[in-house]
Amino acid sequence: MATLSPERSLPLSPAARASELADTSGVASGPSRGDARRYTDLPDPFPLYLGGVLHKAVIAYETWGELNQQRDNAVLLFTGLSPSAHARSSAADPSPGWWQDMIGPGSALDTSKLFVVCVNSLGSAFGSTSPLSIDPTTDKPYRIDFPELSVEDIARGGYEVLRSLGVTRAHTVIGPSLGGIVVLAYAALFPGAARNLVSISGTAAASPFAIALRSIQREAILRDPDFKDGHYTDEHPPATGMRIARKLGMMTYRSAGEWAQRFGREPAKEDLRDGSPFGPEFAIQSYLELHARRFVRAFDPNCYLYLSRAMDRFDLARHGASIPAVLQRSGVENALVIGVESDMLFSIAEQRQLATAFTAAGVNTRFAPLDCIEGHDSFLIDIPRFGAQISAFLNEAG
């Protein structure tokens, strides 16, 4: 796959896009060499949480390990906002996945024992039905006429995948970032459908700071003249809006402390010092620039808007009399909540509150506040520490 550049005018295939985004930390993940995706047809019609409906909708997923005869070793993995279902390499697609070292024989999600299923979120364009899909009622892509999407719908998409595989109760439902929110919707919507639950750097309801950040990202896209009310062309996507959204994302996915260590006040690489007025001067600007260039054509703007807004709207408390009441009803036996002290987007206070609510619900709860310096994205980088927490939890849960 060719290196992406802002000049590239052909849209990428979903598989190429997935590969490009597999590592949201921005380390190029190498060429995609195949396609390991399978698909589950959602019930038709598929009712959405806020009242809309989808027809002939599908969820793309990938799996690693084997489902046992009792069908009680399935781990359902939800992703962050941008990755695909390609969490790990496989024979069908040997390119590294976005959580490559977390999944596999002997890894924290040990595929010699567990059957790991990663789903591409409903609304994301890496195989699942999304604003890029053809609306069978009009034979045109939904684009901005896609019905309102909720975190609850993403949870239901994963639930239907497990159901199609004959799994009625997941061994574990796990997810980081957006995935750490989706697992809570899963617990709320499907009592008894998860024995263990792992919420990583998620939240029971978005903070005003996170809503502010995401609404500014969305505004940059919505106000880009090339957005054209959602009817942009492949040749002229709202590149400025997507660039700004991505740079803001990178700014809040990491931490000021990490950047101070990593970049300090190093000058920008010469090849990015384009001589334009107010062009990049510092290495941190080059870093953001490279991420922005890679993202612009790798993620669909409408999909981004739908997924981003869904994160703002989710509120676990609305699923019952109180958050502990919702969690008690879920039937989850063991919960692990992981958060990172340097996460500015999903603060450690939010994960602590969540862990407290699980405990109040009578769930056997483990809370792991980690002092990684990589901020929100630490789960992609500090695999040893996150892996140790997940392993210990799963061993204890049995």
Next chain:
Amino acid sequence: MATLSPERSLPLSPAARASELADTSGVASGPSRGDARRYTDLPDPFPLYLGGVLHKAVIAYETWGELNQQRDNAVLLFTGLSPSAHARSSAADPSPGWWQDMIGPGSALDTSKLFVVCVNSLGSAFGSTSPLSIDPTTDKPYRIDFPELSVEDIARGGYEVLRSLGVTRAHTVIGPSLGGIVVLAYAALFPGAARNLVSISGTAAASPFAIALRSIQREAILRDPDFKDGHYTDEHPPATGMRIARKLGMMTYRSAGEWAQRFGREPAKEDLRDGSPFGPEFAIQSYLELHARRFVRAFDPNCYLYLSRAMDRFDLARHGASIPAVLQRSGVENALVIGVESDMLFSIAEQRQLATAFTAAGVNTRFAPLDCIEGHDSFLIDIPRFGAQISAFLNEAG
């Protein structure tokens, strides 16, 4: 003055703009009822730090209190990025200033004893020479052909104002935010010209996080099609870019903790729920929207770009063998460094390092880390705590 709206098409007068921006925390400061500005002609030619030159340049300033016969009671106040020299009301301009309660008889900057001079930064359009000014060599506004601006030039502008008033050594040089950086340039450039120095929520050199934020703000303006390479019209300024820059500013001027307390997940006010796709849904979005609308036509985009980049570039260490060496040479006798724990833009670690450097330079140093929850903007809001620190410092300094 009418309420600003994005539809407003007439540019504001500099005085009206100053009033609009006086309180960067966004609380409307009421109509401006006069003009208390005085002007100092800068030497012609006025050489800039990075090699450019200005002709017939001026600095606007306002004063409170009286200069004593010994001319040793002058307090030179530099502002943050957006305010004017109107720090306090006066007979000539009774509208409240941006630091209204910090200055006055009996206030922390006690005008019964001190002669307070607040300067409008060189490059800012509230009276001082800026990209909006007419270039006397072309008879056209400089706009983006304004020469490269440095924090050092802003410091020199203030120095020339004091010189024009017959003050060779300031009692105190003080500033918050950008002003907290300018005071350091002042100390580096003019040894012996300041007896006491107060740096509030500033830094000796911008962190990569702050550079990232500001470079994204600038990119939003630079890439707005209405920017037109700096030659935008009054009728069509780069409003989208300025809106996004302002919203990002507000996001980093406050703190996630303050917003959680203040807004939580309150819904947006009805009058801002415009029914557009992906329009505001939460109160925090309304808050950002109001700030953005107020800012768009109140601050000139080119001025913003020049001042913003100057903040990225400043590096106190470049003025000598080391920061302590620079500070020792400055002749400053007493220094007060104030920082706020919840400041995400200018971290408390930066102010702590600065205080340590002052101490290493043999300067009598007071470091005040405050645990205000209002983030970077705390100096505008928590007047009692900031005022107490400044009062105690000035009393001690004598």
